Amino acid sequence: SSGINAEWPLRPGYPSRGIRLARIDGKTYNFISKKARNSFMMKKNPRKISWTVLYRRKHKKGTETDVSKKRTRKTAKFQRSIQGATLENILAKRNQKPEVRKAQREQVIRSQKEKVKAKKEAKTTTKKKTDTKAVRAAQKKINKGNMKSKPSRGGVMM
Numbered sequence: 001s002s003g004i005n006a007e008w009p010l011r012p013g014y015p016s017r018g019i020r021l022a023r024i025d026g027k028t029y030n031f032i033s034k035k036a037r038n039s040f041m042m043k044k045n046p047r048k049i050s051w052t053v054l055y056r057r058k059h060k061k062g063t064e065t066d067v068s069k070k071r072t073r074k075t076a077k078f079q080r081s082i083q084g085a086t087l088e089n090i091l092a093k094r095n096q097k098p099e100v101r102k103a104q105r106e107q108v109i110r111s112q113k114e115k116v117k118a119k120k121e122a123k124t125t126t127k128k129k130t131d132t133k134a135v136r137a138a139q140k141k142i143n144k145g146n147m148k149s150k151p152s153r154g155g156v157m158m
Helices: 034-041 053-058 087-095 098-130 133-148
Strands: 019-022 028-031
Touching (some): 028 034
Antiparallel strands (some): 019 028
């Protein structure tokens, strides 16, 4: 890659200055001096060598100290009404005492149970009307009539 190498940079990066190394894999490195190139060839870690840019960056040398951190805004809480409930209703429910809320909940549950019970009773009464003794007797007769219509064998063995 042309330009500056990330590990052993050319300091100002002036054209026609320093040494360029081209590896077999096609990657190119630009070095400021023979010292930088030899350190790279010896696989020295530039973060441990005091004159490199990476060392200075790692150890916070020559950086401005008065640059403050960017402040992040705190998200403000905003309340609004939801579909089917106005903000006043929501606030009223929130400010209710827990005993009142519990009593309301129990009342709703009781009414739901009563509805279900009434529905069941209505179902059983309609069932009783259709399922009378006369209907059952008629069904028995039909079943008996079907039994008699079959021919009997008369005890003949085959």
